[in-house]
Amino acid sequence: MNNLSGTGFHPISIGDQEFMPQQTTKTVDWKALREDFPILDQKVHGQxxxxxDNAATSQKPRAVIDALSRYYERDNANVHRGIHELSNRATAAFEAARVRAAKFLNARSADEIIFTRGTTEGINLVAAAWGTKFIKRGDKILLTEMEHHSNIVPWQLLAERTGAQLVFLPIKGDCGLLDLAQLDAFLTSDVKLLAMTHISNSLGTINPVAEYCERARRRGIATLIDAAQSAGHRPLDVQQIGCDFLAFSGHKMCGPTGIGVLYGRGEVLEETPPYQGGGEMILSVDFHQSTWKHAPHKFEAGTPDISGAIGLHAAMVYLDGIGxxxxxxxxxxxxxxxxxxxxxxxxxxxxxxxxxxxxxxxxxxxxxxxxxxxxxxxxxxxxxxxxxxxxxxxxxxxxxxxxxxxxxxxxxxxxxxxxxxxxxxxxxxxxxx
Amino acid sequence: MFDDLTDLYQQLILDHSKSPRNFRVLPDANRTAQGTNPVCGDNYTLYAKVDGDIVKEIGFQGSGCAISKASASLLTESLKGRTIAEAKNLFNKVHDLVTTGNLDGDVGKLAALAGVHKFPARVKCAILPWHAALAAVEGKGETVSTETEKE
CATH class of the missing domain: 3.90.1150.10 (Aspartate Aminotransferase, domain 1)
Known part of the structure; x- marks a missing residue:
């Protein structure tokens, strides 16, 4: 395996084993880390x-690029169905990524990790599956004024279907802060969900989401955190945040595009109906009815983005190697x-x-x-x-x-x-x- | 090194973006259309007074980048007094100009838009007011969006 140049970290293995990278020094040589990113070494318009533009997407380190290549060169097969060796390897690697994602978020179980295409799909999954069951006419969904379209439009679609109403926590001026003191006034009894961003992609505001979730939880309000801008940028602990759902994208944190994670608290996922129907998510199918697997598999219909999950695994290991x-x-x-x-x-x-x-x-x-x-x-x-x-x-x-x-x-x-x-x-x- | 940039932002373009001509609502306009670029929020309303087949007066309002605003300003100067058929013909010439850099005949000051073709991401900016103007003078009166323009 190649060494990660400049970092002194051990690269990740694709299988279910993981070699945790070793931090060799206490301080990080940020400039040296640049050597891990082949794309950074180029000229654009002669400069x-x-x-x-990292909030749009981050660049990918050699470790992630290599993990993708290795998977396609050695282990590629479909997951969860095959009996043959390659399928076993692909399944093991895919599920190892799920275990690693649980660790990355300090989830209690890998069953709380659903692979998605990204933050957007994660939020849409919650709106479509959880929202359709639990949001009723007259209910309110509390958002903030700094939300990305991906944490507004899925709720608008849900509100249209159910007759629910969207309410927005206001921000103050150009400095773009929410007023925590106002929160309680917004947490009325008809609010069923608080969905908010951890870090604003335009303002750079870092919201104290644990505090928001705590206050919502006290009133029995479900919570969703959009962690698209925070996942690769700071430690995330879903138990400490105390949210019911948290969504992020792999590509903004050194991983490939097309893969993301939706965390859902186990108890909530259990009572949430499936998202899409198809292969992989069923226990048995009859002509007129089917039964489905438990979470997370009931939310993952069809062949998943196997290489994406493996690339994301490499990215998580890489990031935690730095800290x-x-x-x-x-x-x-x-x-x-x-x-x-x-x-x-x-x-x-x-x-x-x-x-x-x-x-x-x-x-x-x-x-x-x-x-x-x-x-x-x-x-x-x-x-x-x-x-x-x-x-x-x-x-x-x-x-x-x-x-x-x-x-x-x-x-x-x-x-x-x-x-x-x-x-x-x-x-x-x-x-x- | 800045050659492409100075081709794009020629003095004439900078001048028209800072001091746009015919930047006003025409109170007696009988044709209007709006042009929007949902990607960047550029938004212009074109007002035209069309008498028979002739564009008697044309003005615009709105906001956007230097390229779109200068293009709109130059457009109003170019379309005034033209027939609708001539306006359509000029639209096609400008479209060619900003996408390929090829100049088909004399287009006067509009030649300043030639530098746009080296910046594919900015073609939509330059052509947006032209879509709106064409929709206005042809009496379509609709909102046109750059999303109908091919990448």
Whole structure:
């Protein structure tokens, strides 16, 4: 097996065994970790690539790319059905990924881990399966104003079907914080679900979700956490958060696209009906009726994304080799550094909290549209994002159509942020700002 | 290094985006249409006063990036006084221009939009107001979206 260059970690095995990577030093050499990411070593428009679109998707380390290749070169077969050796290996690797995901979230059991296509499908699964059974006409679903479209639209569809109503916890101003003091007033007896994001993908706000879940739980309200922006960025403990559901995507945390995890508390999953019907999820099928397996398999109809789960397994091992607590600290430092440097510029509007923010910064330059900012930055090798970031209701609340966003991951450095801020200066100059 | 950028953001484009021409509601417009790009939120309303076959007056309102706004501004200057058939013909020329960079005949100031073709992600920005203008002058009066434009 290849060594992970620059990290000193042992690579992961695909089977049901796992070699936990060893941390060789207490402090992390973030720059050295860049060598694990082949894609970072390239030029774009003649300039070294500066990838700052990590909130959209992260890059993939060699360990994940190799895990995918190895699976297809040696073990590929369908899972759960075959008697032959390759099928056994594929099944073992797929289920090992589920066990690892349970550990990643500190779930009580691997049966609480459902593989999905990503956060979006996870939330849709809850809305379709759990929501259809438990949400009735007149019930309220409590969301926040900073939710991604993927944590709004599935509830709108559910509300349309059931006659339920959506209610939104407001955010305050450009600093984009929720007011915890207001929460109790919103947790009325007709609220059946609180679904909220852990980290806002446009504001960088980190919500104290354990506190929110605790207050909801006291009133018997179910809870769902959108962990798309937090899963690869900080330690996650579903028992400590105390949520009923938590969804995340593999691709934003070094894993492949097309795979994600929905955690569901065991008791809740047991009473939740299936999501989609098909192979894999059934016990027996008759012409007119069927019985299905227990969770998590009753939620996984059809051949799953086996290689995706294996790639995600490699990603989780890789991240924990670095230490998600260290990544969270590095995120905080990069976020604060970028915010401070940008705030020193004239004619800039910044969104999200000045301190205690995640590793991303949304901004607007006076008189310059976000898309123009992103186009010019791209010509300087800097990958930013411009647009509504799937946050149209939030953009309306902020009174803007779009923002430009730089989002960081652990392989980004303060030197890169300096270069990014210099490019922002150039952009202002270019457009005469 | 910045050649492509200065092709895209020519002085004329920057000037029209900062000081858009005919940037107003026409009170006596008899044709309007809206153009939106759901990806970035660009949103323009085109107002036209069409007399018989002739675009007598044309104006626009809305917001968006430098490319879309400059394109809308240049459009209003180019379409005023044209017949509907000429407007459609010009739309096709601009479409070719921003997608391929090929200039078919003299399009005057609109030639400044040629740099767009090197930026595939920005073609929609440049063509959005043209879709809206065409919908307006042809009396379709609908909301057009860049999502009908092929990538």
């Amino acid at each position: 070294p690539l500066l990838y700052l 998600r607590d260290r990544i969270a600290q590095h995120d905080l430092e990069l976020g604060a550094y970028a915010f401070e440097k940008l705030a020193a510029l004239k004619g800039i509007r910044l969104f999200g909290p000045p301190i205690g923010r995640a590793g991303l910064v949304s901004f607007l330059l006076d008189g310059i549209h976000a898309h123009d900012v992103v186009t010019v930055a791209d010509q300087r090798g800097v990958a930013l994002r411009g647009g509504h970031h799937c946050n149209q209701p939030l953009m309306k609340k902020l009174g803007v159509e779009s923002t430009a966003r730089a989002s960081f991951y652990f392989y980004n450095t303060t030197e890169e942020i300096d270069r990014f801020v210099e490019v922002v200066r150039e952009i202002k100059k270019f457009f005469g700002g």
